[in-house]
Amino acid sequence: MLKKRPKEGVEIPSSSLADIAFLLLVFFLVCTQIDVDKGVRMVLPPVDFEDVKIDRKNIANLLVNDEGAVLLNNENVRVGEISRIIKEKLAENDKLIVSVKTTRKAKYDVYISVLDQLKIAGATRISIADPTDT
Secondary structure, three states: OOOOOOOOOOOOOOOOHHHHHHHHHHHHHHHOOOOOOOOOOOOOOOOOOOOOOOOHHHEEEEEEOOOOOEEEOOEEEOHHHHHHHHHHHHHHOOOOEEEEEEEOOOOHHHHHHHHHHHHHHOOOOEEEOOOEOO
């Protein structure tokens, strides 16, 4: 009669397991790209900048309120129409400055959409006013 061989224990070699884990860690760190938000690009005036009096006809006031409504010179406008209206105003007056103001509880995405519309319109003179409490 044939004798059965005793079964050998199956063992995973753990001597190089730490090396493999370290190499995988380094591989993923090198290959991963981190998406960095660049934010809103704005050029700020220098510190020693003097206040200049500006004629009211050269200012367009944009207000973003708590509900997400946008008022352009106290007239309600949709966010999508801002670029068209500002383009027309810039064609009439090349010295136009757009003053953007929000309330403290205004929605951030509406604010960014307004700034995007101004960029599409080609407005380069943008004043960002302090938010109001109301």
